[in-house]
Amino acid sequence: MAKITFSLEELLEILISNKLLPSEIIRPKVEGERIHFIIRTDLFILPYVPASLRFFSFNDNIAIFELTIVSKHLDRVMKRLESSFLRKIPAYMTFEYPKIFVDVENFLKEKNIRSVRVKDIFFKQGQFTIDTGKI
Numbered sequence: 001m002a003k004i005t006f007s008l009e010e011l012l013e014i015l016i017s018n019k020l021l022p023s024e025i026i027r028p029k030v031e032g033e034r035i036h037f038i039i040r041t042d043l044f045i046l047p048y049v050p051a052s053l054r055f056f057s058f059n060d061n062i063a064i065f066e067l068t069i070v071s072k073h074l075d076r077v078m079k080r081l082e083s084s085f086l087r088k089i090p091a092y093m094t095f096e097y098p099k100i101f102v103d104v105e106n107f108l109k110e111k112n113i114r115s116v117r118v119k120d121i122f123f124k125q126g127q128f129t130i131d132t133g134k135i
Contacts, residue, residue, distance in 0.1 A: 001119070001133045002132050003132075004132065005128070005130075006127070006129075007126060007127060007128070008033070008035065008126060011128050012028055012030055015028075020111075022088065024042075025037050025039060026038045026039075031052075033055075033123065033126070034052040034053065034054045035052060035053045035054070036050070036052045037052070038050055038051070039051050049069060050069075050070040051068060051069050052070070053100070054066050054068075054123075055128065058118075058121035061105050062101050062103055062104070063101075063102040063104050065100045065102070066099060067098050067099070068098065090107075090110065091110070092109075092110055104121070105117070114135075116133075116134070116135070117132065117133045117134065117135050118132055119131045119133045
C-alpha cells in the first residue's frame with residue numbers, strides 16, 4: 001500500500017505532460033482548490049467557454065468532479081457541449097452536469113497501468129492524495 005500526494009499544480013502538470021486532458025481544454029491553471037480552463041467548443045456563436053473543475057469525492061472506485069461553467073448563456077452552452085462532449089467522452093467517464101464521474105479502475109486499464117488498485121482519493125488543504133493497494 002502507498003500514498004501518493006501531489007499539490008494540485010503538480011497534478012495538473014502530470015495531466016498536461018502525459019496528454020491526459022482533452023484537446024478541447026486549453027489554458028488550464030490552478031486557483032485555490034479548482035482547475036480553471038477554457039473549453040474550445042467549435043461553435044460559431046460561442047467558440048470558447050470559461051470553466052473550472054474541482055474534486056468532489058471518491059466512492060466505489062468512482063472519482064467525482066464538479067464542473068462549473070462561467071457563462072450567462074449556460075443552458076444553451078450546456079446543451080451544445082453535452083452533445084459534442086458526449087460523442088468524444090472516453091468509456092471510463094460519464095457526464096451528468098455539473099458532475100463528471102471517472103471510473104478509476106477502467107481509466108487505469110485503458111492507460112495500461114497494471115497491478116495497482118486505488119483505495120481512496122481525497123483532497124485536503126491543497127493536497128491531492130491517492131491511496132493505493134496491490135491487486
